Amino acid sequence: MGDTSNMPLVVDLDGTLTPTDTLQESLVRLLRHSPMSLLCLPLWLMRGRAGFKEAISKRVTIDAQKIPYCAPLLAYLHEEKSRGRQIVLATAAHHTTAEEVSRHLGIFDKVLATHAGNNLKGLAKLKAIQENVGGAFVYAGDSKADLPIWKQARAAILVGVAQRTAAQVRCEVSIEREYPKLSSGVAVWLRALRVHQWIKNLLLFVPLLTTFAFADINKLGSVVLAFLAFSFAASATYIVNDLWDLESDRAHPRKRLRPFACGALPILHGLLVAGVALGLSLGVASAVSHGFLGMLVTYLVLTSLYSWVIKEYVLMDVLMLSLLYTIRILAGSVVIGVVISSWLLAFSAFLFLSLALVKRCAELVSLNEVGAGATRGRDYRVSDLVVLWPLGVGAALCAVVVFGLFISAPETQARYATPKMLWLVAIGLVYWMARLWVKTSRGEMHDDPVVYAIKDRGSRLTVIAMIGAAMAAYFVTLELQP
Incomplete structure (x- = not known):
């Protein structure tokens, strides 16, 4: 087909130049800032795809500096631009989004995008390319919808194209470049579901352990089902939270690598998986008991309030996090039908407040290391560390004091x-607790102290030793000299 290296290079946006979908991102942003807009979506859809995109673009704009890009393709475009090749952005995204991306990247000679009444996709995009660029061009795309354009192009650049579609394109035109799709396998989905965070739901077993009823198979089975229900619910909320926090996560030194933030997983797929996980959670919870189902729904309401509102307010967020930890213990008590002592509730409240503050301090330490002064999406500043350090350490010591008073309580003396x-x-x-705070001050703490404790050998051994000591105190009779 001859040399195509000097032909205009026409590049698609969604799924090609960026692994994400800018329309879906716009919808998430719209619903975050104006939840009532959800009621208007059916009316806007009646205007057709172009009219729908027009309605969305009037209300929100995408920040081109924050969305992820296909780094290898972008590097190639810069290289081609530097040697004088014409680069054209042709996309079904609304023209306001396309122009914002063009201004940010500064490499496009022309922008072809959706306007009111003209959704630039498939044959409509091909017509626009031929009218504005001519018949000799190279096209970079990502999906089956681009096949009509590739058939008329002189060469193709494939970006994350499915094998079957790629084979069809190879039969039609020569391939100038090919870039693989970001990994979206099981490992990536496990990260998105945050299966490693399920360890927090082991708190449901605390009432079973404190009452030493772990030999009761029926109660143990019920708590296992409750654990699964809470875990599915937590995964659903994690996905929704990640979608809600796309912008702030992309500004974070580590969270920007999360599957949805970096574009490894599609937003729509995330919503579908979250819906399935939530359905499984409620189904399993209802099989355990109506009381436990009520506790799970309460947890979902509180965690939603945290994600959508409370986490943006300083200190209120850590108080809510400590409550979300404690409610797991309460849910476990409902499952096995026991009353939680005030000692355990007070101890849990202070302990989990300290862990929540560890999480915030670890984030601030990380930001300080990269020269940032404040968190994005949360009302915390690096200067707040002078208050948060003593508050967190003090909460930990309060938990120890409560535990000491529990040891001296008459009911403990009679029971153990x-x-x-x-x-x-x-x-x-x-x-x-002192170890966790020292590690935090050194910048070695993971964003989540529970995850760190799982990986940290010293923490694991300490927790195992504490459990062993508690069981020995309950079962073993020793004559200890005062």
């Missing part, structure tokens, strides 16, 4: 065979 052995647990708590 050797209650004085529980002081070993108290010592373990002091060491473990």
